[in-house]
Amino acid sequence: MARPNEEVEALLQEYADLISITGGDAFKARAYEKAARAVGGYHEDVSRLDPKALQEIPHVGRSIAEKVEEYLRTGGVRVVEELRARIPAGVRQMTAIPGLGPKKAMMLFRDLGISSVDELVEAISAERLRGLRGFGERTEENILHGIAVMQQAGDRVHLNVAMDLAEEIVAELAAVSGCARCTYAGSLRRYRETIGDIDVLSAADDPRPLVETFTNLSYVDEVIASGDKKTSVRTTKGLQVDLRVVPLGAWGAALQYFTGSKAHNIRLRERAVRAGLKLSEYGLFDVGTGDLVVSQTEEEVYERLGLPWIPPPLREDRGEVEAALRGELPDLVAEGDLRGDLHTHTDLTDGVSSLDDMVAAAARLGHSYYAVTDHAPNLYMQRMSDDKMLAQREAVRALDGRHHRMRLLHGTELNIDPDGGVDWPEEFLAGFDLCVASVHSHFNQSAAEMTRRLVRACENPHVNIIGHPTGRLLGRRPAVDVDLDEVFRACARTGTAMEVNAAPDRLDLSDENILRARRHGVRFAVDSDAHSVVHLPYLRYGVGTAQRGWLTADEVINTWPLRTLRSFLRKGR
Incomplete structure (x- = not known):
């Protein structure tokens, strides 16, 4: 919850x-x-x-x-x-449209009487907005795109919200007498960026104690359906959770069945049919005799179909079956491979935890190195200055190695200006151990302008990582319009890493864009972008996204030893 x-x-x-x-x-x-x-x-x-x-x-x-x-x-x-x-409820809903915002929503209500998203779409179609100051054809296009982004999110929730709830439910059910196994499955186990409903799988001889406990959890608002095999509830926050109970002997087959995407599972069933077998949530059966062949573990189900075990984040029918047949499945990066975090903030700018607290918390997570990258002065609301940054550098140097010998890097998150320039002159930038550079404004530039902007940032010899590269906020702000392949080519050419930002409302780059970037030979940094000690563990969501993008540890710069990382950060200088 x-x-x-x-x-x-x-x-x-x-x-x-x-x-x-x-x-x-x-x-x-x-x-x-x-x-x-x-x-x-x-x-x-x-x-x-x-x-x-x-x-x-x-x-x-x-x-x-x-x-x-x-x-x-x-x-x-x-x-x-x-x-x-x-304020009418429809107007409040309009304020959530990416690219519109509260002031424009109120102007539309006050001047044109538009009080719902549907009315806004009709008004745009009739070109009624064009008489208002600040509303033109491009604005209309942006609003319609924002509405599409918002509607696409629908009732889905961010990955961390679903994960917190699922892990709480699994812990409750695992403690029930007679529960042999319990875990979450479905799109959550595949680390999809947003989750529509949660699938929980349990194994028990008698499902009744599990169903009773499940339906009486404190955050259950409505029992949608209840039965020995499947029970569905809706939580007080509106999220549907489905519990399925299977015999322990069918655990592996059920876990495979309820984890893979529909397309992935179709591919497996096709292989089963060609082998004279039938695959279901209860096992792999011989079609001719009806005898059970295998069912206890996922590994044996895949093996009997002529495949190695395929990691859950890959089970999307994006070439994983073919790669498995060729023996070319990637050895995916794991959370334990990360040696450090290269993008974090403190209360010197917009974070809420102190430098001391952030460093201590990072050390407790087992990092061997950790970067502090507070905002630079061109993000004016953060009120950064040269003196503040230099004073922080002294504080970082004083803390270096004091927490479990964790090494500290002093960096900054630069702002990529509309023309591709960044904060501070070259001689000041040379004092940082690393620089993340991100787009924080002017999101509506044309594709050509945004592409030139990001390419120029990559070409800066002091920019090491492009932070949250597309600028998207899931359900709130669409990705910028940019030729990503051109940017990826620039990254590979200049030795600039692309960030996989682990903040659950970003997860940027997305898995699809990671797959594109890999083809250009890009390196990546999986970072938390933490603004508080409670955000540091978000790295798990960045790793899940990286796995969905088929990344290996070698492709992620913050899995490298510090000496190797420092060499990369010098960027040929």
Whole structure:
């Protein structure tokens, strides 16, 4: 389930949006945005904090703490509900359209009476928006694309939300007497970037205790269907969870059946048919005699079909069966292969945890090296300066090797300007151990402009990694329009790594784009982009995405020993 911190974060962010929609104080809206981010990234469970302790969270003052306490006590906040009542629900939904935002949504409602997404689509079709200031043909195209992005997300949730819930359910069911095995399957086991529903698989002789426990979990809102083989519930957050119970002897076949994509499983069934066999969730059977051939483990199911075991993230029918037949399945990068994290932030800019806390937490994760990469000055809202960055460098050097001998790298996340330039002159950039460079603005440039912009950044001798390369935010902001193949060629030519950003709302590069980049010989960095100690473990989602992109450890620069990494970071200088 979502942490109470995340629920409060969503509430405070909604209040900030409502303030903006209703024309309220921009500074107040910004204050609530900062508080939302701080609460979401805070290491302690806010539901266990009293009002005084809440005010120890960065950017949370007395007034905000009182609202948080009111929400945790009552499930709502009066002032938020009052603002909600002033804005039609459809207009609030419009504010979530990538590329529109609160102010434009309110302008459309105020000037044209548009109060829903459907009405907005009709108005664009009738070209009614073109008389408004700031709305032209290109804006209409961007809004329609944003609507498509939002609708595509639908009721799906981010990978981490589904994973947290699934792991909690698995832990509860695994403790039930008579449960022999329990795990999650489906698209979650394949590490899809968003999840529509969760599949949980259990093995037991008697399914009734499992079904009873499952249907009575505290966060179950509705039992959709209940039976010995399959039970479906809807949680209080609207997510559907399906529990399937099979005999222990059928565990391997069931796990394979309920993990692979539809297309992957069709390929396996075709192989079974050609071999005179039938494959189901209960096992692999001889068609002629009906006898069970194998069923206990996934490995033996694949082996009997003439294949090695195929890792779950590859089971999408994207060439994995052919590669398996040729003996060419990649040895996928694993979380344990990562030696460090090369993109993280502290409270010097927009993080919420201190340098000391971030370094200590990274060391506890077992990293052998760790990079601090706070924002550079061209992202003006972060108020970075040369003196602040140099002071941080001294602090980083002082902490180097003090936590479990973990080595520290001092870097920065540069801003790629519209023309491809970055913050700071060359002599200042030379002082960093590494530089991540990312697009943070002007997302609507043409494909040609965006391509030139990213290629020029790759060609900068001090830029080592292109951060969250397409700029997408899942369900909120589409990827930039860019010729990625041209950018990938530039990366391979200049020795610039592409980031696989592990933040669950980014997962950027996506698995499809990783596959494209590999063909150009690009190297990659799997980074957390952590803004809090609680974000550092997000690396697991970046690794899952990297696996879906068929990456091996050799292709990921932060699996390399520090000496090898430092050589790469010099970029031929």
